[in-house]
Amino acid sequence: MVQIAQELKNNIASKAVRNVQRGYTEDEKMRGLFRSEIKLDLQRSRLMTESFKQSDGEAVVVRRAKALAHVLEHMDIFIRDWERIVGYQTSSPEGLFHPIDMNWRSVKRLVNSEAGKTLLDDAGRQELEELCAYWKGKCMSDRHQELFEGDLAKYWKYEGTFLWTHLSELGIPDYEALFKSGLNGRIKMAAERLAEIEQTIPPDYVDQKEFLRSVIIVLKAVINFAGRYASLAKEMAASEQDEEKKRRLEDVARTCERVPANPPRTFLEAVQFFYFIHLVRYLEYSTLGIGIRLDYLFGPFYEKDLQAGRITRDEALEILQLLWAKFLELGLVYSPLVTSVYGGVASLQAITLGGTDRAGNDVTNELTYLALEAARTMRTIEPSIALRVHDHTPDELLSKATDVIRTGLGYPSLFNDGALIPLLKKWGVPEEEANGYAVSGCVYMEIPGKNITRRVDGYFVLAKCLWWALHRGVDPKTGEQWGAKTADPANFASWEDVFAAYLEQVRFFTTKMAQVENTCRDLYAKYCPRPFYSAIVDGCIEKGKECKQWIYPSMVHDMTIVIGSTNVADSLAAIKKVVFEDRLVSLPELIEIMDNNWEGREDIRQACLNAPKYGNDDDYVDLIARDVHHGTEATMETVKDRFGFSKRGDGSAVSATYGLAVNTPATPDGRLDGEPFADSTLAPQPGMDRKGPTAVLNSCAKIDTLQTYNHLLNQKFMPQFLEGQMKPVFIDYLKTWREMKIPHIQFNVVDKQTLEDAQDRPEAYQDLIVRVAGYSAYFVELSKGLQDHIIDRTEHRLA
Amino acid sequence: MNLPKSNDNGEGLVFNIQRFSIHDGPGIRTTVFMKGCPLNCHWCSNPESQDFFPNLMVRDMNCRQCGACEKICPEGAITLTREAGRKIERGKCSQCLVCIDACIYNSLNVCGKYMTVGEVLDEVLKDRAFYRNSGGGMTISGGEALLQWEFVMRLLRAGKRQELHTALDTSGYATWQTVEKLLPFVDLILWDIKHLDSREHKKMTGVGNHMILENIQKASKTKTIWLRMPLIAGFNDSDTHLAKLIDLAKEAAVEKISLLPYHEGGKSKCEQLGRTYPFPAGKAPNDERIESIKGMIEKAGMRVSIGV
Numbered sequence A: 001m002v003q004i005a006q007e008l009k010n011n012i013a014s015k016a017v018r019n020v021q022r023g024y025t026e027d028e029k030m031r032g033l034f035r036s037e038i039k040l041d042l043q044r045s046r047l048m049t050e051s052f053k054q055s056d057g058e059a060v061v062v063r064r065a066k067a068l069a070h071v072l073e074h075m076d077i078f079i080r081d082w083e084r085i086v087g088y089q090t091s092s093p094e095g096l097f098h099p100i101d102m103n104w105r106s107v108k109r110l111v112n113s114e115a116g117k118t119l120l121d122d123a124g125r126q127e128l129e130e131l132c133a134y135w136k137g138k139c140m141s142d143r144h145q146e147l148f149e150g151d152l153a154k155y156w157k158y159e160g161t162f163l164w165t166h167l168s169e170l171g172i173p174d175y176e177a178l179f180k181s182g183l184n185g186r187i188k189m190a191a192e193r194l195a196e197i198e199q200t201i202p203p204d205y206v207d208q209k210e211f212l213r214s215v216i217i218v219l220k221a222v223i224n225f226a227g228r229y230a231s232l233a234k235e236m237a238a239s240e241q242d243e244e245k246k247r248r249l250e251d252v253a254r255t256c257e258r259v260p261a262n263p264p265r266t267f268l269e270a271v272q273f274f275y276f277i278h279l280v281r282y283l284e285y286s287t288l289g290i291g292i293r294l295d296y297l298f299g300p301f302y303e304k305d306l307q308a309g310r311i312t313r314d315e316a317l318e319i320l321q322l323l324w325a326k327f328l329e330l331g332l333v334y335s336p337l338v339t340s341v342y343g344g345v346a347s348l349q350a351i352t353l354g355g356t357d358r359a360g361n362d363v364t365n366e367l368t369y370l371a372l373e374a375a376r377t378m379r380t381i382e383p384s385i386a387l388r389v390h391d392h393t394p395d396e397l398l399s400k401a402t403d404v405i406r407t408g409l410g411y412p413s414l415f416n417d418g419a420l421i422p423l424l425k426k427w428g429v430p431e432e433e434a435n436g437y438a439v440s441g442c443v444y445m446e447i448p449g450k451n452i453t454r455r456v457d458g459y460f461v462l463a464k465c466l467w468w469a470l471h472r473g474v475d476p477k478t479g480e481q482w483g484a485k486t487a488d489p490a491n492f493a494s495w496e497d498v499f500a501a502y503l504e505q506v507r508f509f510t511t512k513m514a515q516v517e518n519t520c521r522d523l524y525a526k527y528c529p530r531p532f533y534s535a536i537v538d539g540c541i542e543k544g545k546e547c548k549q550w551i552y553p554s555m556v557h558d559m560t561i562v563i564g565s566t567n568v569a570d571s572l573a574a575i576k577k578v579v580f581e582d583r584l585v586s587l588p589e590l591i592e593i594m595d596n597n598w599e600g601r602e603d604i605r606q607a608c609l610n611a612p613k614y615g616n617d618d619d620y621v622d623l624i625a626r627d628v629h630h631g632t633e634a635t636m637e638t639v640k641d642r643f644g645f646s647k648r649g650d651g652s653a654v655s656a657t658y659g660l661a662v663n664t665p666a667t668p669d670g671r672l673d674g675e676p677f678a679d680s681t682l683a684p685q686p687g688m689d690r691k692g693p694t695a696v697l698n699s700c701a702k703i704d705t706l707q708t709y710n711h712l713l714n715q716k717f718m719p720q721f722l723e724g725q726m727k728p729v730f731i732d733y734l735k736t737w738r739e740m741k742i743p744h745i746q747f748n749v750v751d752k753q754t755l756e757d758a759q760d761r762p763e764a765y766q767d768l769i770v771r772v773a774g775y776s777a778y779f780v781e782l783s784k785g786l787q788d789h790i791i792d793r794t795e796h797r798l799a
Numbered sequence B: 001m002n003l004p005k006s007n008d009n010g011e012g013l014v015f016n017i018q019r020f021s022i023h024d025g026p027g028i029r030t031t032v033f034m035k036g037c038p039l040n041c042h043w044c045s046n047p048e049s050q051d052f053f054p055n056l057m058v059r060d061m062n063c064r065q066c067g068a069c070e071k072i073c074p075e076g077a078i079t080l081t082r083e084a085g086r087k088i089e090r091g092k093c094s095q096c097l098v099c100i101d102a103c104i105y106n107s108l109n110v111c112g113k114y115m116t117v118g119e120v121l122d123e124v125l126k127d128r129a130f131y132r133n134s135g136g137g138m139t140i141s142g143g144e145a146l147l148q149w150e151f152v153m154r155l156l157r158a159g160k161r162q163e164l165h166t167a168l169d170t171s172g173y174a175t176w177q178t179v180e181k182l183l184p185f186v187d188l189i190l191w192d193i194k195h196l197d198s199r200e201h202k203k204m205t206g207v208g209n210h211m212i213l214e215n216i217q218k219a220s221k222t223k224t225i226w227l228r229m230p231l232i233a234g235f236n237d238s239d240t241h242l243a244k245l246i247d248l249a250k251e252a253a254v255e256k257i258s259l260l261p262y263h264e265g266g267k268s269k270c271e272q273l274g275r276t277y278p279f280p281a282g283k284a285p286n287d288e289r290i291e292s293i294k295g296m297i298e299k300a301g302m303r304v305s306i307g308v
């Protein structure tokens, strides 16, 4: 099996994007944004353009349905030598998806720049030029440009406080229902609804009719798309000499004839069904994430096949590995700016394992373990695995998860039902539905099957809000009033005054963000409907309404990723200590020193660095951190979205804590201009936690999830802590994490490279604990000889 | 040299409280390291624990050569030159420790702090949830914890009152009258054996082992014991010596033997203390030998762990 895994990986071109925004040196530019074999795929753009030219004058929803149908009908398809699950996002294996209907300018710039020149050849560049000419003024980003004026135009552009994005719409289709009805069932449902409105003639008769017709167009096109694969497989099988390959192709043909038109009967059919839906969801619209509860959804099929003797464990594992390979193929073109938040990402896909069913019973089954096995053998960057942990999660599962974490993959990352289900309920999700939550990418929580189309509206740099609070909202370089007009820091009498001004800035920018987001959503609802996605979630066909015309009634769908909360807390603690208690400098003096990036006043910077830091189980600063999180969320919640639901924060960080920190000057926590922030909402600033992993969890536990948002916590561990006699202790550590109701944790298992980096830059690794025979020590404190020894051992262990 | 006055307020001299300690007894623990040791083991991996007074520890890595310490030192023990950087002449240093506050870059630090039982216990209790889930608790180690037996007894007693699992990590080098007083408050003893031959013991640690061995015999009648031994090539890793270790383990009915292969962990700390490392030739047995030792002990029917 391991061998198959390796072969699969060798055959797939990784589309993970490289982070070029930061440290954009000549050298990195030459490296390119994508690997050199990756090519921008123009076929979807070409077909969409063709269709759009023909459908001019029709309703937008119909035009988009027809365009998708046209793509599905004419896109080049192929089946690769090893495939049992088929379907491709692009017209060639090396193709890179480009949603020209969203945005073309940055992509055109990209293919003409050093970082992206390998993406197209000259003929391709010429064709792209022609296609862009059609989309000029019509793609979504052009529509913004044209529509936004005044403040909207001003705050829409990234300045450093928030990065608005409409790169993606997440959401998880209602696979449970689809597996029961097949797409034929959905078509029938739409037809019935059409017949019904002929009787009732509702006031929005025209909208409903156009929408429902579009649904039927796309669903038929998807069935036809699968049919094309069935025919191709049959054709290939006819001329295939190798018996085994022939059988495999015949299998593919049979499967694609059956699904997704009809309900799947076997594990393989269920997987192929899912994959067609997943793929077309990506093709309709630039989308990220997966979010299916893999074990819950496929486990029953697998177990039935096993009982009937239709499948062996090894075969099922192979099917999962092939599915993993399909996930790995998906990708998306990113602009250089976006790489600053998505460095290393292909499509940010995560699958969910474990957790409970609607009634609250544990769902762990054989497939849960098999999926972990697939992840361990494939070792791919995507999909990441979100493992839901609750009071009745079997110890066996925690143990297997630990084995996978130990290999250094960075996942499964663990989600604590005990913290998150109550949070979802607070957001208005009924308990039964909250019990079924899933994670689609990073820590994005979703309710599978529900109409949750839009997730991240942007990245919000809280540390920059604090910085504005220290500058009355005025940029000292330009003199421009950019943030809220808060009080003069010279009049602040305590850290609480600074905090109050910070919250005012948070409110100001959240309001601006909401204005941008709400108008954008309106724009997308009008120009970018999604008939296919609407057809596969709960409620749209029933209501006769496209998915952007209404929303699942909860604040689960509206989130802004918050960054730098730890730096805000550490900064406020430093102000409290250095300015108001030790009185080493006045606040205006501190601000001046800070604005000079501490130059010439290293003494003050050191005093700020030596002030208590979050993550050491020290109430002095931990309670400030709690106030920062609780206060930020409460402030954000006062602002409402288009449907009247509160905005909220979110702990997903991707690589933004690194990428976006570039635009935040020095902060009072001793951070230098542009230095990265703590890497997640719950994480201490790197190197600042000196009391070990229990103290970190104690600090985290002081922040109440219910009063905040879902969080992210990264912990660094040496592999030796997760194996042998220490493994049970590690699992006990996880159980304590669960009991403390900290919503999330994931582990970076330290590898050789990290340790070498720690030798070079000890200041950034003050917190790295290693195990030397008989005791644990801070790595940076050890002699060079001993460090080298540990590096050798670590390499050996991970091999 | 002026020794700082020993503490009259009933405080103990602690040099480290290590949380998430997972090798000093079962589960997740917090280990309280007491300062001061009557032994002087050449291989000591915590040389900063040896003196019964706070020490100046110097981390050259952090020094920015700002000169603040040079200005403040009353003994003229610190010099700052462009060529050699900041140097401390340990012979002149009186350990007055005033330079520590002057250094804002954490290059000069104190090792050792007087704390009350309450202060130590507060820190220990913070990880109570972890102890409960893992069967962990508090371990008192050193230095040699028995040197400050009175403080240690009160700390253990307070720990037991909080229903903590308690472990004492000791060489056992104290009179039986002292050891006896602590036993009611100890659930587990981690007994550090260096060598079973008294002469060899004295050669490498400065003291003989009669008292230690006697104490093991007596304590083993009522207490659970884990034996721990640093494994040092050419010193205590011979088959004959290990056979004796096994005999002792059986006689004292210990639960397990932990062997800690030697490492030069004490070297960088000696540098920070301004001392020369006394054991530059120290070596652990090679991996094969360690495996065969492990096999030998297991064959004798004992539980054994390496490096844990």
Ligand code: SF4
Pocket: B062, B063, B064, B065, B066, B067, B068, B069, B070, B080, B086, B102, B103, B104, B105, B106, B107, B108
């Ligand atoms: S005060 Fe600290 S940083 Fe300055 S010279 Fe002395 S040891 Fe170095």
Ligand code: SF4
Pocket: B056, B072, B073, B074, B075, B076, B077, B078, B088, B092, B093, B094, B095, B096, B097, B098, B099, B100
């Ligand atoms: S402790 Fe520091 S200040 Fe005091 S004598 Fe020694 S070197 Fe000088």
